[in-house]
Amino acid sequence: MMSQSQNETLTRVGPGTPLGNLLRRYWYPVAAEVELEKRWTKRVRLLGEDLVLYRDRSGNLGLIAERCPHRGASMAYGIPEENGLRCPYHGWCFDASGQCIDQPNEPADSTFKHRVRISGYRVQKLGGLIFAYLGPEPAPLLPRYDAFAVEPAIRVMGQAVLPVNFLQIMENSLDPVHTEWLHGHYHEFIQQELGRETKVAFSRHHVKIAFDPFAYGIIKRRLLEGQSEDSDDWRVGHPVVFPYILAVGSGGLGTYAFQMRIPIDDTHTWHVWYNAYVPGPGVEIPEKLQKLCVYDVPWQDEHGEFITDYIDGQDIMCWVTQGAIADRTDERLGTTDKGIILFRKMLMEQIQRVEQGLDPLGVIRDPAQNELISLPVERKKHHFSEGFESVTMRFQTRYCPVVRDLIDLFRTVGVK
Amino acid sequence: MRFCPHCGARMDVPQSLVVEYWQAELALFLCYCSACQWQGEIVNQVRVVVSELEEEGES
Numbered sequence: 001m002m003s004q005s006q007n008e009t010l011t012r013v014g015p016g017t018p019l020g021n022l023l024r025r026y027w028y029p030v031a032a033e034v035e036l037e038k039r040w041t042k043r044v045r046l047l048g049e050d051l052v053l054y055r056d057r058s059g060n061l062g063l064i065a066e067r068c069p070h071r072g073a074s075m076a077y078g079i080p081e082e083n084g085l086r087c088p089y090h091g092w093c094f095d096a097s098g099q100c101i102d103q104p105n106e107p108a109d110s111t112f113k114h115r116v117r118i119s120g121y122r123v124q125k126l127g128g129l130i131f132a133y134l135g136p137e138p139a140p141l142l143p144r145y146d147a148f149a150v151e152p153a154i155r156v157m158g159q160a161v162l163p164v165n166f167l168q169i170m171e172n173s174l175d176p177v178h179t180e181w182l183h184g185h186y187h188e189f190i191q192q193e194l195g196r197e198t199k200v201a202f203s204r205h206h207v208k209i210a211f212d213p214f215a216y217g218i219i220k221r222r223l224l225e226g227q228s229e230d231s232d233d234w235r236v237g238h239p240v241v242f243p244y245i246l247a248v249g250s251g252g253l254g255t256y257a258f259q260m261r262i263p264i265d266d267t268h269t270w271h272v273w274y275n276a277y278v279p280g281p282g283v284e285i286p287e288k289l290q291k292l293c294v295y296d297v298p299w300q301d302e303h304g305e306f307i308t309d310y311i312d313g314q315d316i317m318c319w320v321t322q323g324a325i326a327d328r329t330d331e332r333l334g335t336t337d338k339g340i341i342l343f344r345k346m347l348m349e350q351i352q353r354v355e356q357g358l359d360p361l362g363v364i365r366d367p368a369q370n371e372l373i374s375l376p377v378e379r380k381k382h383h384f385s386e387g388f389e390s391v392t393m394r395f396q397t398r399y400c401p402v403v404r405d406l407i408d409l410f411r412t413v414g415v416k
Numbered sequence: 417m418r419f420c421p422h423c424g425a426r427m428d429v430p431q432s433l434v435v436e437y438w439q440a441e442l443a444l445f446l447c448y449c450s451a452c453q454w455q456g457e458i459v460n461q462v463r464v465v466v467s468e469l470e471e472e473g474e475s
């Protein structure tokens with residue numbers, strides 16, 4: 001349990017809030033590159049700000065405030081120019097820095113446009129994604145975490161907009177024992193109800209769990225019943241990359257899985273499941289798998305009920321039923337919730353670092369540190385011991401349009 | 417938990433943290449003070465347990 005005011009500090013993401021100021025020190029995905037191939041603009045809401053991402057006719061990307069400062073029409077309907085985006089209503093044009101560079105119906109010698117400026121933020125591409133930075137200058141480097149930067153790789157990205165604050169989703173990633181129940185016993189129960197008797201590796205009991213802060217966040221580890229202390233699950237574990245990514249290991253080598261919880265505003269989160277699969281050496285990546293494959297992950301059925309027969313749907317059911325912003329003033333935390341408490345404390349500490357003018361945890365400014373950041377992840381994860389196909393079909397990846405290709409490819413060549 | 421055990425600053429401010437959790441019959445409060453950065457746990461003691469000191473050598 002904690003106080004309402006402390007809960008608010010940890011969940012308000014808008015401009016000028018303590019957490020909002022901390023979160024603005026990191027880069028966030030705002031789109032997949034392929035999304036802007038067939039269109040010029042994409043409406044983006046990030047950290048409580050309404051923005052529009054656009055591609056101009058020179059091929060440059062920009063991210064500016066959605067609302068035209070003239071009389072408020074949406075720039076998401078704008079006209080792309082050689083250098084910037086023009087408002088559809090009266091033709092005012094803005095460049096990527098947010099500066100107004102043309103007001104076609106004002107007198108030719110007017111200096112009015114020099115005094116009109118909207119927000120304009122940095123964007124950068126990596127791993128098929130477009131990232132944005134909304135914080136103060138100088139901007140840190142966009143971290144080249146392994147999943148974004150390894151080559152050659154097949155990359156896929158599932159997405160869902162969830163009507164909840166990002167913190168309760170992140171807290172789930174510091175709660176290792178939920179897997180035993182939600183993805184173990186509950187999953188088995190749901191399957192039983194459907195007439196399929198199953199036993200899954202997830203239901204194995206946790207003997208102990210541990211959390212270790214490291215340079216990019218927190219590494220969490222688990223020891224399951226019957227495992228030895230030198231199992232990957234206990235020896236290596238996997239990290240929560242501060243402040244919004246969970247990186248998970250694999251059942252073999254060569255797959256990278258990020259769950260990114262991108263705060264849209266206080267009560268909405270863009271959940272992105274980003275996977276990179278590295279096939280063995282000498283394997284040609286088929287043409288249709290070369291571009292990032294983007295797909296929606298459904299989590300509600302036609303009656304508005306949660307879809308809970310797959311792993312991520314089970315998590316989503318829990319996050320959403322906790323309420324838009326989980327009420328932490330009446331929760332009853334136990335000993336297995338220490339990871340959650342550690343994450344809250346880390347947020348508070350990092351908020352303070354920012355207020356003291358320091359860089360918060362994981363911010364990178366040295367290019368030598370950023371060539372390729374290999375995150376520690378277990379490569380023989382017990383939970384994935386049932387094999388690539390079984391696991392892939394039990395996660396949200398079952399909705400990926402190229403899932404059969406992935407399974408076929410990795411059945412024949414094996415995952416490196 | 418109203419005041420920091422280290423510096424005495426108020427702990428019920430928005431940027432400090434007091435999280436209560438339970439371990440068997442014990443209530444524990446993890447505290448982080450934004451005034452002095454002290455962090456630690458305060459335990460509500462249900463019962464005081466003292467172990468006997470080992471006897472040293474003779475007499």
Ligand code: FES
Pocket residue numbers: none
């Ligand atoms: S038992 Fe954990 S939320 Fe219900």
Ligand SMILES: [Fe+2]
Pocket residue numbers: 172178179182183311315
């Ligand atoms: Fe989960």
Ligand SMILES: [Zn+2]
Pocket residue numbers: 420421422423424425449450451452453454
């Ligand atoms: Zn103090």
